[in-house]
Amino acid sequence: MKTAVSTVETKTWSLIYADFKEITKARLAISVVFSSIAGYFLGAIEINYISILLLSFGGYCMVGASNAFNQIIEKDLDALMDRTKNRPIPAGRITVNKAIVIAVVLTVIGIVSLYLLSPKTAMFGAISIFLYTSVYTPLKTITPLAVFVGAFPGAIPFMLGWVAATNDFGIEPGTLFMIQFFWQFPHFWALAWMLDEDYKKGGFKMLPTGKKDKGTALQIIMYTIWMLLISVVPAFGFTGRLHLSIPAAIVVFAMGLVMLVFAFKLYEKRDNKSARKLMLASVSYITLMQIVYVIDKFLQ
Template sequence: MKTVLQTTNSSFSIASAISDFKEITKIRLALSVVFSSIAGYLLGVDVVDFKTLILLAFGGYFMVGASNAFNQIIEKDLDALMDRTKNRPIPAGRMSVTTAFIIASVFTILGVIILYIINPQTAMFGAISIFLYTSVYTPLKTKTPLAVFVGAIPGAIPFMLGWVAATDDFGIEPGTLFMIQFFWQFPHFWAIGWFLFEDYKKGGFFMLPTGKQDKGTAVQIIMYTVWTLIVSLIPVFGFTGKLHLSPVSAIIVLGLGLGMLYYAIQLFKKMTEEAAKKLMLVSVSYITLLQIVYVLDKFIR
């Protein structure tokens, strides 16, 4: 009986440790970032090199995991104040700061090395992403709503990073991919900031552009949704070098964008947390489907 109990406890401890590891590195978010990077790679490459693709996936995961771990170390006391984050490994006491720091440091080193193997530019942009997220964006979150603007920079790098990994070059093409994901982040994160407003307030975070759930914030969400849609359609006009989009795919992207705009307008009309949550979910679908459409358009055309 004792042996069975010890085995059960051991299994529970291993499962708990794995769960905490996933949480400290935010594996779901990391996988979405890896997806963006791979989409950017497929758009930029002439012949797919699966070794580079695998390196990019692992390097991207390590870089995002490192950023998230550092973020949770810095915000451990504030995380303990919010319902959304109080059960994270560090504030809940299941993981020490030292352990989290070791994970973050090892992930940073592995991420930079792996991306450097692809090419130095990819490693440089990956390192810039970690630095901006942990050293600028994270401290600014409790100071000013402008933190979202700063955070949108590392958040927009993955889509672009894939192209740089494929070509070892930064030009109009990866710049356009960067701008698409940059503008997209404002309606996405402001929608999150809206429906989590009260919880964020407990931690002292300033996420909404006006600092309130008001018409001013809703109008800015609509504006940045429109900008996202416009930038997403630019490749159809032939101004973006090797990055092309066919008229048919442009119509699909337009439809996706109008769908997102509809929910942004619904938030303006209803001013509810439920409307904000719907916009957030639609925004995730938008950026994912857009990247799929872009990639399919290249290989089917």
């Protein structure tokens, strides 16, 4: 009897944990934390592991809170789309009130954790939540410009790590911000291309022209080029302490060219398969680019 009760309790906690990961979008949150840690390593003169722990924990909480608020606001629209109808709120596994408690608690814990690093770090974290939930989320059903607005909170994590390490905002974290800002357009539009039919069920306007056409594909190419150029700017000595060696810049540029090739393939074929390849290439690019930046710093 005790074994049966124990098994039920284990399954219950397993389901709660699964729903918590879903409502906080754990995979996305972990990728954001990775970007923040990369930014921290680039900015830090001495590595403080307590600071890394606070940045990781606070960063996850802030991203998790943003995603929880987003799912509360969009619960009715999520129920209309195949991709999101099984999320905890529209599926009825978590009530709106419980989701609000989760979001608020994560916000408070996240801001406090980041404040312990520095007030500026907490400020940028709070700005990120506000823009994502109060501006980007409502705009998604109104205008494709929502993606432009959403790129601001989305670009904060990489620079947030630098600010956490230095308690300073200047050309260095500004450059990290710009790299991730321009990267988001080809990444997200490739994803939106794949999910366009499903997004339309929820009334979301995510593609820049509203269609899977040459106009959208051309804008993807343009933003990929901007991302590529800004990614190698630190090699030319214009970005303060943020420096990239020539060999590392060549590697970053080559990776960006691969992504650009996939962008041109999407322009040529304009199909979901090409969009998926570009989306996967963009994920690989942002991760590997950050790793190259960090390794290059410690090799110099």
